[in-house]
Amino acid sequence: MKFFVASALILVGSCSTLRHSEKIDNLKEGISYDDTKIVEQYLNTIIVDELRLHVEEVASEKYFGRKTGEEGHNQICNYIRDFYKSHDIKAPLTHPNYYQKVPKNALPNDLNESQNIIAYIEGSEFPDEYIYISAHSDHEGVINGQIYPGADDNGSGTAAVLEMAEAFKKAVLDGYRPKRSIVFLHVTAEEVGLHGSRYYTENPIFPIENTITALNIDMIGRVDDRHVENENYIYVIGADRISTELHFIVQEANENFNDKLQLDYKYNDISDHNRYYYRSDHYNFAVKGVPVIFFFNGEHADYTQPTDTPDKINYELLAKRTKLIFSTAWYLANSNKRLNPEII
Numbered sequence: 001m002k003f004f005v006a007s008a009l010i011l012v013g014s015c016s017t018l019r020h021s022e023k024i025d026n027l028k029e030g031i032s033y034d035d036t037k038i039v040e041q042y043l044n045t046i047i048v049d050e051l052r053l054h055v056e057e058v059a060s061e062k063y064f065g066r067k068t069g070e071e072g073h074n075q076i077c078n079y080i081r082d083f084y085k086s087h088d089i090k091a092p093l094t095h096p097n098y099y100q101k102v103p104k105n106a107l108p109n110d111l112n113e114s115q116n117i118i119a120y121i122e123g124s125e126f127p128d129e130y131i132y133i134s135a136h137s138d139h140e141g142v143i144n145g146q147i148y149p150g151a152d153d154n155g156s157g158t159a160a161v162l163e164m165a166e167a168f169k170k171a172v173l174d175g176y177r178p179k180r181s182i183v184f185l186h187v188t189a190e191e192v193g194l195h196g197s198r199y200y201t202e203n204p205i206f207p208i209e210n211t212i213t214a215l216n217i218d219m220i221g222r223v224d225d226r227h228v229e230n231e232n233y234i235y236v237i238g239a240d241r242i243s244t245e246l247h248f249i250v251q252e253a254n255e256n257f258n259d260k261l262q263l264d265y266k267y268n269d270i271s272d273h274n275r276y277y278y279r280s281d282h283y284n285f286a287v288k289g290v291p292v293i294f295f296f297n298g299e300h301a302d303y304t305q306p307t308d309t310p311d312k313i314n315y316e317l318l319a320k321r322t323k324l325i326f327s328t329a330w331y332l333a334n335s336n337k338r339l340n341p342e343i344i
């Protein structure tokens with residue numbers, strides 16, 4: 001009953017409100033998954049054990065905390081690149097070894113040159129439109145003799161990107177090539193100031209104006225203090241700031257598949273003092289006008305500590321969150337209409 005009263009008031013009260021709500025309704029109606037069964041088939045290839053292996057590798061002590069430009073970081077970049085090679089997921093034509101060099105002069109003074117890693121699956125119908133899925137590859141290195149393994153930050157995001165790339169590739173092999181191109185981007189030098197993503201967006205390999213969305217992942221394997229009672233959550237940041245439609249697409253993706261998560265918008269509040277929207281690599285895409293989503297689990301006691309180790313990752317939850325991002329990307333890549341990059 002209350003609902004109807006409220007609707008009637010809106011009808012009488014304001015025409016512009018009505019027009020806006022009508023626009024929203026129309027927009028929501030336009031977001032539908034025709035091929036839920038197909039998406040589910042590939043969601044099922046996102047596997048806890050494979051995510052665990054990737055996180056354990058990335059956070060291994062042999063990489064000494066993956067500080068930008070150091071040997072350990074270069075080695076993990078090789079691991080990521082070799083994954084794409086071995087799965088026959090292609091490098092850009094202009095960068096056949098998957099690496100975009102980030103020169104010393106684009107980095108803080110004390111760092112060696114480094115590299116972003118780019119692999120992609122070309123779209124079948126709209127190959128010149130791009131969906132990015134990104135995660136930073138670097139971490140803090142060794143501080144006061146202690147290795148900072150960065151299992152959550154950002155072993156979890158790195159593992160998620162690799163596992164999604166594998167799932168999209170399996171779909172291609174079965175005849176379900178995405179309509180739009182999907183770019184898997186592992187940026188360097190995030191921890192020292194988002195330099196790898198800044199360099200990339202200033203020197204993009206694929207045209208920024210044809211970039212539909214950037215889905216960025218930075219820490220999705222843990223649970224913060226606000227959610228100890230209900231672990232099935234993910235913070236969604238930025239989705240409605242550039243494109244209203246994107247905000248509803250991630251919701252629809254969440255509704256359509258079995259492992260529903262609570263989409264927590266606390267840190268999307270523009271007045272939130274943590275300012276996470278400005279603090280990971282999606283922001284450099286947003287600066288260029290690209291609609292973005294930042295997927296994040298919030299901070300925890302091991303954040304940027306030597307105790308951010310693989311045994312503390314919740315791999316079941318990491319898999320659920322990876323699936324949400326995969327289904328969001330699937331929709332963006334396969335919808336008949338290009339994402340509307342506007343606020344309505």
Ligand SMILES: [Zn+2]
Binds near residue numbers: 136153154218
């Ligand atoms: Zn991070």
